[in-house]
Amino acid sequence: MGELASAIDALGALAADDLFDCSDGDLLDRTRALTRARNMVDAELARTVRRAECAQASEHDGLKSMRPWLRTHARQSGPAITGLIKAGRVQEHLPAVAAACAAGQITADQVEVLAEICTSTALDEAAAAGVDLPAIEAALVAVAVEAPYRDLQKAVGAYLAALDPDGPEPDPTEGRSLSLVQHPDGAFTGGFTLDAVGGEKLATALESIAAKSRCAGDIRTRAQMLGDALVQLADLHLASGELPVLRTVKPHVGVLVGIEDLLDPADGPGAATTGLGAAISAARARMLACDGNVTRIVIGPDSVPMDYGRTHRVVPPHLRRAVELRDQCCVFTGCEAPAWWCDVHHVLHWADGGETCLENSALLCERHHTKVHHGFWVERDPDGRWHTYRPDGTEIVIGVRLLR
Incomplete structure (x- = not known):
């Protein structure tokens, strides 16, 4: 562990370097060197995790596998953990890949691509076809070291396709996947793989x-x-x-907001809650309430619903048809989003006393509906033309206005 501690100290000391004194060439050389160092660290980490996984070392801390250990003790994300475990297995099965990893010549992303050649299916097909796997591995490592990432993807794809050119057409749905993660602030991140x-x-x-x-x-x-x-x-x-x-319920976005926050013109961060438990602002809730269904719910002191009112549509279908016929598209200046993309916005919100009527309605796409609830506003003059104003009160005008 002494050498590892020294390496960590050396890396930590780099933070004291003054990068503003470096020339362009020095910065690029430093980037290359750090990339190689990172590749070497990634490779050694994957190798160590693999050994810890096989030795069931996580039991030392009372956990059944390295996956929960990495999530809690190393604070790694799910995708990062999967990548580490996969990289460790690849290095164990592909010695040429392991050597290139140890030398810092290939990245963790490239290792993930190379992992496709040592899946159980690929190995069985290679054995049946009499493929010289070490030769294939060496050739693909050469591509990884010398060519861009995209070229490696193509090379691995070509090899896998050639393994069984006359085999049955693969089911495209088997390889499709989508992962969504909701964060504490309610935002979502994720990734997907499609054929x-x-x-x-x-x-x-x-x-x-x-x-x-x-x-x-x-x-x-x-x-x-x-x-x-x-x-x-x-x-x-x-x-x-x-x-x-x-x-029994059609899918929809549900939001719970107190009547005081709904009526308060302030943004009110964290004042409303979505069906999936995310906290959103009262301003965002008011935007959703412009063109949605509203249900009155009386909540008791112990946060248990005591009474439900009838659900009613804020903008009834006949009014929406009339607004669509009049406005045709999003009325925000410069936007032409079609009517079926748009919400019916209350120019004066119904919670503030605005009527749900044609004169108080405007078609706005989601993006511009959001802007209108964050300082912009739209107005319709007597001759039927819509005007859009910035938060500072200036009007957004398309084209050049001639001075007379």
């Missing part, structure tokens, strides 16, 4: 929504556009009413 056709379907659907939602002055990044498109895709299906029923 080529499934991925093409999703990419095409998201691209069509992202392209349609672009508007003048849009400064969102590509990732932000696709994130908004994914939420819009969910909105479209939830609004269709054709999703499977969940325990």
Whole structure:
């Protein structure tokens, strides 16, 4: 452990280096060296975790496997733990990969790709075909060391496809997966794996929504556009009413908010709770209440519901049809999101005394509905033209206004 302690001390000392005194070349050389060091640390960590797993070392701390030990003692995430355990097994089965890992020549991401050649199915097919696995391994390691990550993915994919070219068509659904993790603040992160056709379907659907939602002055990044498109895709299906029923109730987003917070114009962070337990602001709850179903629930002092009122639709269907016929699309200046993407926004919120009527309604897509509940506002003049104003009171105008 003495050498490991010295290595940790050496890495810790790097934080004292003044990077502002480094030239461009020095910074790039440092990056290369640190990348190699990181690869070596990742490889040794995976090797150690593998040995600890086989020795059931986690029992020393009262845990049945390394997975819960890494989650609690090393504070690792689920995907990181899976990657570590997989990398340790790969190094055990592929000596050339293990040597390249120990030398810091390949990354943990590349090891995950190379792991595909030593699955039980791939090994059985290789043995049946008489494949010289060490030669294949050496060739793929050479690609990993010399070529970009994408090239390694292609090389491994080509090898796996060649193992059984005449075999049955694989079931694309077997390899599909999606993981979602809800964090303490209610936000979600996750990842997914799709086959080529499934991925093409999703990419095409998201691209069509992202392209349609672009508007003048849009400064969102590509990732932000696709994130908004994914939420819009969910909105479209939830609004269709054709999703499977969940325990006698159609799937919907539920929010519990106190009447005082609903009526208070302040943001009120953490004032409302979603069906999945996330805390959201009162402002966000008011936005959802613009165009949704509202149920009165009386809560007793022990937080137990004492009385339920009837659920009623804030914007009835006939009013929505009228608003769609009048506005056609999102009325926020520069946006042309179609009517079926939009909520019916109360210009003066019904909780503040605004009427649920055509004159007090406006079509807004989710993105701009959010903006309107965070300082922007829309107004309709007597001749029927909508105007959009920034929080500072200036109007958003498309094109150049000529001075006379």
